[in-house]
Structures are given as C-alpha cells and as structure tokens.
Amino acid sequence: MDGIPSVTVLISGRGSNLINLFNRARGYRIGAVVSNKRDAAGVAWARERAIPVTIVEREEYPSLSAFKDGVRDAVSATQPDLVALAGFMVVLPPTFIAAFQGRLVNIHPSLLPKFPGLDTHQRVIASGETQHGCTVHYVDAGVDTGAIIAQASLAVAPNDNPESLAERTLALEHELYPWVIGHLAGSEISLCNARVQYSSRVRQEAKERGFRLSNDSE
Numbered sequence: 466m467d468g469i470p471s472v473t474v475l476i477s478g479r480g481s482n483l484i485n486l487f488n489r490a491r492g493y494r495i496g497a498v499v500s501n502k503r504d505a506a507g508v509a510w511a512r513e514r515a516i517p518v519t520i521v522e523r524e525e526y527p528s529l530s531a532f533k534d535g536v537r538d539a540v541s542a543t544q545p546d547l548v549a550l551a552g553f554m555v556v557l558p559p560t561f562i563a564a565f566q567g568r569l570v571n572i573h574p575s576l577l578p579k580f581p582g583l584d585t586h587q588r589v590i591a592s593g594e595t596q597h598g599c600t601v602h603y604v605d606a607g608v609d610t611g612a613i614i615a616q617a618s619l620a621v622a623p624n625d626n627p628e629s630l631a632e633r634t635l636a637l638e639h640e641l642y643p644w645v646i647g648h649l650a651g652s653e654i655s656l657c658n659a660r661v662q663y664s665s666r667v668r669q670e671a672k673e674r675g676f677r678l679s680n681d682s683e
C-alpha cells in the first residue's frame with residue numbers, strides 16, 4: 466500500500482459505521498463510498514463531506530448477476546487498498562470476492578458463527594443467549610461465514626429487548642470496526658493461507674480492549 470491506505474465503504478442504509486469509520490480514521494482514509502441505494506442516509510452524509518460516492522442500483526441492470534458485476538466494477542474503479550462492508554445488503558459474487566481477497570471485510574451484529582443473517586438481536590433474545598456482540602470477518606462466498614478477525618461481546622441482561630441489544634451492540638461495532646480497519650491498513654492483521662495472522666501489538670491491544678481474536682483458543 467502506498468501512502469495512507471484508502472478504504473472504500475459499501476453501504477445500503479443509515480451508515481453509522483461509515484460515519485464512525487470516518488470520524489475515527491487513524492492510519493487509513495475513507496476514499497470512496499459505494500451504495501446500492503440512492504436515498505441511503507449514509508450517501509447524503511458522504512456527499513456533504515465531499516467523499517466520492519458511486520450509486521449502483523439493481524434497477525439499472527438487466528439481471529442480478531450484471532448488477533453484481535456492476536458493483537464489482539464500481540468498487541474496482543475506486544482503487545481501494547481495503548474494502549469494508551458496512552450494512553451492505555447485497556451478497557457478493559465469487560468474482561468480487563476473488564478480486565479483493567484478503568482486503569475485503571464485513572461487520573456483523575452477532576458473535577459468529579452464531580446467528581448469521583438478519584434479525585440477530587431478536588434471535589439472540591428468543592434463544593435465551595447470555596452473550597451477544599459483533600464480529601469483523603473477512604468475506605468469503607458464504608453469508609457471514611468468512612474467517613473471523615475479531616469480536617467484541619456483551620452480556621445479555623434479563624430486561625434486554627431487541628432494540629436495547631441493537632443499541633448496545635452498535636456501540637461495540639463502533640469500537641471494533643475502526644480498530645480492525647486501522648490494523649488491516651497497517652498490515653498488523655492479515656490473511657495467510659486462510660488463517661488470520663496478528664502482530665504482537667494487535668494481540669496486546671485486543672487483550673486490553675477485551676476483543677476476542679480468532680486464534681484466542683489456541
């Protein structure tokens with residue numbers, strides 16, 4: 466990576482993670498935003514800050530696969546060092562994942578591999594879980610299945626409801642995501658033969674912040 470690594474953030478909605486990544490950027494910069502929703506709140510926010518925004522909407526393409534190729538091409542055109550999914554509600558095709566392997570990450574509101582997919586807070590309450598949290602992971606061809614980079618967790622309280630859990634989990638996301646992106650940008654976290662590698666500094670910081678890394682159990 467030459468200069469300050471540039472991150473392209475993909476969004477579909479309100480963009481609180483995008484805003485937080487921007488506000489807490491250390492060792493990286495938000496170079497571009499790509500959205501599949503023209504009216505996403507995060508799009509308006511990015512435009513106000515003169516961050517280049519590309520809109521790629523499904524309706525503009527004759528097929529789903531052409532649309533997904535369009536997303537890939539739009540992201541490639543931003544020449545990112547890293548690609549961060551932040552509430553991007555499109556499952557990316559293998560060609561996209563191959564193009565950005567080791568540089569493409571997502572944040573998910575559960576302690577993966579538990580609760581991939583949608584409505585995680587509701588499902589956590591319904592299952593009587595005592596722990597919940599968020600995960601940053603590399604993206605592979607599955608839905609929320611790629612190699613786990615780091616997790617932040619919280620205790621589910623007896624009086625929690627999906628809304629209270631969502632709020633507390635989002636606050637954790639806002640701690641975890643910029644920390645991970647900063648270390649990916651500094652090559653202190655990397656992917657090697659499908660395993661996540663961490664520098665000793667990252668391990669130390671994770672311990673101090675209470676973040677769990679994927680090889681913690683070893």
Ligand code: GRF
Binds near residue numbers: 481553
């Ligand atoms: C977050 O909960 C994130 O974990 C999930 O989608 C939500 C996006 O929220 N992937 P925001 O648009 O960043 O506020």
